[in-house]
Amino acid sequence: MTRVHDMGGRFGDGAFHPESEDDPVFAEDWHARALAVTLASGFLGQWNIDVSRHTRERLSPKDYTRFSYYEKWISGLADLLVENGVLTRDDLRGTGEEGRHPLADRMLKAESVAAALAKGGPAERPSNVPVNFEIGQEVCTARPAANRLVDGGHTRLPIYATGAKGRILKLHGTHVLPDSNAHGLGEAPEPLYAVAFPASELWAAPENPKDEVVLDLWQSYLEPL
């Protein structure tokens, strides 16, 4: 019900070989450039973090799988720029109009970078939605895992945790709902909880019955037991 990015619990990926902690932050110069172009373009203010995540997730499964990490970023950025009207397809082809862009006043300047990165973008907002669950309460996640506002839309309930029983560990406050914010439907803040699930609730063959997975889940993803 979700998309190719939703890979928690998937079988078949095999072992991996962690890099040394002394390896460079960016393995290739273009990785650094891809990160920086993406961040700088974000400061034009034409999309939010949920829109940008959803754009990467909408890469076709074939592209998502074959692209390396920063290829996903840069390809997602090209899609974001065109879908949000910043660039045209002709611009990407190199045949677009020349001249100063209407958004040029918003360009992130070198001297503003430190302050812009330090400012961040908090997701906590005041909300009138009442807090329905208390710490320790047993809850069940919605099933199927899906955006209930937009079919096929962005959601942050992974498929491996759908229809699972857990208990409320912590209330994080009221946060912007990605399912709404990714689609121009407003921030719709609501209570966000850390919810603990026993491994045996998620996996057919858990490694150890005492292990748990904790997910941060919005109230509308949860039902009382």
Next chain:
Amino acid sequence: MPHDNHDHPHALLPPEPALRVKALETILTRKGLIDPAALDEIIDTYQNKIGPQNGARVVAKAWADPEFRQALLEDATPVVADLGYYGRQGEHMVVVENTPEQHNMVVCTLCSCYPWPLLGIPPGWYKSDSYRARAVREPRKVLAEFGVTLPKDTSVRVWDSTAEIRYLVLPMRPDGTDGLSEDELAALVSRDSMIGTGLPKVPS
């Protein structure tokens, strides 16, 4: 907004990734939408200024100062902000403490969420399909691939960063570190020990 457009604009750019980045940078620069000097500044920030040394300082302070540790575990965001560690991808911080009974480990199965102001840009393995897929289902096998074997009676709690909360693991202070300064303690704190896939170094 259409969410499944099979004619993705990115296909209009050169397929080779380094050229694809370069093409986009050139187009945006020509239109006055990005400043190449700002890109250099962003890269310098995450290459040289913000990295796991920040998190290590927080951990060392928590090991050395019980009141700081208590405040950190109760509400980490203002506590680390006081040390100057706030900003993009670290707006809502939670610190989780390892004990003999429970080991904590952090993943983002849906993308690559990571506490940038404290740990910098995530390493390649953290963003890999293998780590994202396996950390939640078989954390002990994953830990073994990092050379970490936990006692059988230690439970594992894996935190999947599905919202804008960012997690930092507070590892257990190694034995034989009495009398070390905060700087000496910080030198023992590896990046992976703050993700939960490693342990702090043992003093020589």
